[in-house]
Amino acid sequence: MCGIAGVWNVDNAYNVIHDLLLSLQHRGQQAAGVVVNGFKTVKGEGLVESVLTDERFLEGNRGIGHVRYSTYGSLDEIQPITAYTLKGRISVAHNGNIVDANEKRKFIMESGGIFSTTLDTEIIIHYFSIAPYTNPRESLQWAMSRIKAAYSLVILHDSFLAAARDQFGIRPLFYSKYENGYIVASEDSALRSIGCKCEEIQEVEPGTIIFFTDSNKPEIVKFSRRQDRFCSFEFVYFARPDSNFYGVNTHEVRKMLGRKLYEENRVQADFIVPVLDSGFSGSLGYSQVSGIPIEYGLIRNHYIGRSFIMPKNRQEIVRRKLSPLPSVLEGKEIILIDDSIVRGTTMKIIVDMVREAGAKKVYVGIHSPAVIGSCNYGIDTSRRSELIATRNDAEKLREYVGADKLFYLSVDGYKEVFEGCGVNGICMGCFNLDYPV
Ligand SMILES: O=P(O)(O)OC[C@H]1O[C@H](OP(=O)(O)OP(=O)(O)O)[C@H](O)[C@@H]1O
Ligand SMILES: NC(=O)CC[C@H](N)C(=O)O
Ligand code: SF4
Ligand SMILES: [Mg+2]
Structure with missing residues (x-):
């Protein structure tokens, strides 16, 4: 679930893309890249601040950018990627994963095509x-009508900027008027972070391409019938809490999931300890309906990013990122609440940590269902075997994480929350194996 951004007819495009990508950093931490007028490019491995420096500033008023979380190909690839064609130069930044990429690459190579x-x-x-x-x-x-899923794209061509989304709308994409031109980004919070007004922000609809050209009037082209299957995991974990999809706020959805978790599992304890960051909103929801207070039992190092989206050293990242507060935890019964357990890396470490810090009983509540299916739409869980819930039944899973009790939200409860707030047409394939494509 990389982050993508595009700018058309806006002064200092490089700086604007930098700021947008900084707001999208949580979507990809491996590499960052920008392409502006004349296809001038800055790319590098690492975070936005270390790659897109002031010294590398590029003059221009249009461009695209990308922060990468790899799901296909080598770990050291960096986007956007640029090529010369008979139809002009083109540069692409992609969020998602092309489901039949192996077959398509083979088909192209068999007809003499080469890949760089x-x-x-x-x-x-x-x-x-x-x-x-x-x-x-x-x-x-x-091209879009022949490539099914999953993609949200920003594309820079000699004569236009394009923003496109696959027919299922699996990954998000928004655009807005900005100064004399337009900007595009994966999440609306990124657009607002640089001053776009809520009422001017619009969704790039599934199955459409929007062209931004010298006419400076966006032209919307539908290339496929819309069949919404938006990734519900964007609401649960990927997106920022201040992002909205279908007009519904991510933080509010997480709170509702937390409330539902309590309705289904009325577990009591001295207090709730949110597993920061993404477990915070759900903890709040659980606390509000149960009346159990939240305590600051784990603190987070703000200079360490997300662990799940890193290709290696995830355990070390979790250990360095979260630390227990013994003065709070000593002798207490606590409920750790997190948004999800995927590979089980985080929760096992955290449970050990809070026990060592003196917690007497440790219950673990997860405000989404157990992840039992892989994702081929832009998350690096294409192998089912790496998902902890596919290898263990509920009791083994509890033992593995070392908790006194482990409880998830049910698949039905999860669905009800989305239906309740009017978000229909979601993908929840990794929870119920019902995939859009
Ligand atoms: O079971 P796992 O494979 O460990 O994956 C799930 C964990 O990873 C994510 O946290 P992450 O540290 O990536 O980001 P956050 O700070 O937004 O919570 C997520 O919020 C869970 O805590
Ligand atoms: N997470 C993503 O959106 C990844 C985009 C693309 N498949 C890549 O690996 O770079
Ligand atoms: S399978 Fe899961 S992570 Fe992948 S798009 Fe569907 S809901 Fe999102
Ligand atoms: Mg987390």
Whole structure:
């Protein structure tokens, strides 16, 4: 679930993309890149602040950017990727994962095509190039209608900026008017962080491409029928709490999931300890309905990022990121609340940590269902075997994390929360194995 950003007809595009990507850093921490006018490029491994420095400033008023969380191809690839075609130069930044990437790459190579990266994203450029049209916009439309999922894209061409979303709308994408032009970003919170007004922010609808051209009037082209299957895990974990999808706020949804968790499992304790960061909103919901107070039993080092989206050293990251507060935990019965357990890395370490710090009883509540299926739409869990809940029954799982009690939200309860707030047409494939494609 990388972060993508695009800018059209805005002064100092490099700085604007930098600021947008900084607000999207939680979507990808491995690498960052920017391409502006003339396809001038800055790319590097690491965080936005270390790659997109002031010294590397590029002059320009249009461009695209990317922060990467790898799901296909080598870990050291960096986006955007740029190529020369008969239809002009094109640069692409991609959030998602092309589900049949292996077959498509093979098909292209068998007909003599060559690839310069190991990325699934490069397929988009090839389809653009081989499309049976000379017009670049028609070519892009043709390419999009042949690549099913999963993608949200920003594309810079010599003559336009395009923002596109697959027909299922699996990954998010928003745009807004900004100064004399337009900007695009994966989450609306990123657009607001640089001053866009809520009422001017719009969703790029599933199955559409929006072209921003010199006419400076966005042109919306539908290339496929909309069949919404938005990733519900964006609400649970990926997105920032101040982001909204379908007009519904992520933090509010997490609180509702936390409340539902209590309705289904009325576990009592001295206090709740949120597993920061993403477990905070759900903890609040659980606390509000149960009346159990929240305590600051774990503190978080703000200079350490997310562990789940890193390709290696995840255990060390968790250990360095969260520390227990013995003065709070000593002799207490606590409920640790987190948004999810995926590989089980975080929770096992945290339970050990709070026990060592003196907690007497440790209950663990998770405000989403057990993750039992892999995801091929932009999350790096393509192998089921790495999902802790597929290898263990409930009791073994409890033993593995070392908790006195482990309780999840049910699949039905999870669904009800989304239906209750009017978010229909979601994907919850990793929880119930019902995948859109
Ligand atoms: O079971 P696991 O494989 O460990 O994955 C789940 C954990 O990873 C995420 O936290 P992360 O540290 O990535 O980010 P956060 O600070 O937003 O909670 C998520 O919030 C869970 O805590
Ligand atoms: N998480 C993502 O959106 C990844 C995009 C692309 N598949 C890559 O690996 O770079
Ligand atoms: S399978 Fe899970 S993580 Fe993947 S898109 Fe669906 S809900 Fe999101
Ligand atoms: Mg977490």
